[in-house]
Amino acid sequence: MRVDRRSAIRSHGLPVRDALIQEWYNGREALTGDGIQGAARFRDGLGRHGDFGKID
Numbered sequence: 001m002r003v004d005r006r007s008a009i010r011s012h013g014l015p016v017r018d019a020l021i022q023e024w025y026n027g028r029e030a031l032t033g034d035g036i037q038g039a040a041r042f043r044d045g046l047g048r049h050g051d052f053g054k055i056d
Contacts, residue, residue, distance in 0.1 A: 003030045 007026045011019035042048065 003027050 003026060007023045010026065011022045014022060
């Protein structure tokens with residue numbers, strides 16, 4: 001959520017193209033750090049149907 005908030009603040013008032021570039025560079029670390037691994041866990045069944053018991 002912090003990354004999303006920071007992107008919104010930094011992108012405010014920028015042209016759309018510049019705001020999208022800002023969004024990419026701001027969120028890239030979160031995507032490569034946790035996002036890909038989290039998506040893989042979800043793909044493998046963790047967290048589906050509201051079952052969050054085995055998620056760390």
